[in-house]
Amino acid sequence: xxxxxxxxxxxxxxxxxxxxxxxxxxxxxxxxxxxxxxxxxxxxxxxxxxxxxxxxxxxxxxxxxxxxxxxxxxxxxxxxxxxxxxxxxxxxxxxxxxxxxxxxxxxxxxxxxxxxxxxxxxxxxxxxxxxxxxxxxxxxxxxxxxxxxxxxxxxxxxxxxxxxxxxxxxxxxxxxxxxxxxxxxxxxxxxxxxxxxxxxxxxxxxxxx
Numbered sequence: 001x002x003x004x005x006x007x008x009x010x011x012x013x014x015x016x017x018x019x020x021x022x023x024x025x026x027x028x029x030x031x032x033x034x035x036x037x038x039x040x041x042x043x044x045x046x047x048x049x050x051x052x053x054x055x056x057x058x059x060x061x062x063x064x065x066x067x068x069x070x071x072x073x074x075x076x077x078x079x080x081x082x083x084x085x086x087x088x089x090x091x092x093x094x095x096x097x098x099x100x101x102x103x104x105x106x107x108x109x110x111x112x113x114x115x116x117x118x119x120x121x122x123x124x125x126x127x128x129x130x131x132x133x134x135x136x137x138x139x140x141x142x143x144x145x146x147x148x149x150x151x152x153x154x155x156x157x158x159x160x161x162x163x164x165x166x167x168x169x170x171x172x173x174x175x176x177x178x179x180x181x182x183x184x185x186x187x188x189x190x191x192x193x194x195x196x197x198x199x200x201x202x203x204x205x206x207x208x209x
Contacts, residue, residue: 001120002208005144009203010179011048013126013146017119020091024115024126024146026053028179030204034059038088041066041074042098042128043112047180049073063088065095067112081111082135092118097135098128105153106130116142122209125169129176132159137166144209145169149190150182157186161193171209172198 006014008029015022022038025048036057041049041064049070064077065086071077080086082097094116099108106112106129114128116139124144127136132155145167148154154176155163164172172194174187184200191198199207 001122003119003122003124003144004206004208005124005146005173006206007173007175007201007203011042011129011148011175012053013175015117015124017091017122020089020119022091022117023054023057026050026057029053029056032056036062038062038091038093039064039074040093040115040117040126041070041077042114042126043067043106043110044070044073045129048129065093065115067110069110080113082113090119094118096125096128096139097133098130099133100129100153101131101133103131103153125167127155127163129154131155132163136163139167142167142169143171145172146175147172147190148176148182149174149186150176150180151186152181157189158193160190161195161198164190164194164198170197171207173201173207174198178203 004016013024066077068079071079084095086093095113098114100106125142147160149157
């Protein structure tokens with residue numbers, strides 16, 4: 001049992017199990033693969049909700065999950081809020097809160113989301129655009145943690161490393177660097193502080209877990 005995780009760039013990922021492909025916040029896709037089974041949109045900001053890029057991965061049977069204020073921007077999207085458990089075939093999606101504390105960019109009342117994706121006993125946590133929030137302490141048995149490190153709008157490298165050390169995933173991958181905000185230095189600072197299991201991917205790079 002394994003999953004392939006591709007960092008497309010910025011906050012975009014492709015998760016692929018045998019028979020199941022999930023795109024998270026697809027943006028600036030270099031190709032038009034049309035291979036999605038599920039598209040997860042964390043919130044409505046343009047660098048996370050890109051209808052054009054969703055069209056690039058679209059298939060006839062694709063399901064789109066997006067927060068309530070975002071779903072209307074995408075055809076036939078299912079509106080979601082934090083705290084839901086959604087089953088799509090053998091994939092389970094647990095939506096979790098994603099918000100800022102002391103910043104105004106991602107208000108808690110918007111009910112924007114991160115998620116835990118589980119298939120074949122592999123649990124992948126995508127934090128969304130968030131600070132370190134109390135709800136993160138409730139997450140259990142996370143195998144892979146995808147965490148923003150760019151600061152300004154989200155966790156910075158130090159805060160993401162603290163989350164990682166508390167969560168103890170087998171693998172941790174930084175995002176929200178290299179475009180708009182965050183740098184390779186932020187990613188490296190995170191990897192150095194997070195301890196074993198942190199891995200910096202380059203855009204388009206895939207790792208198997």
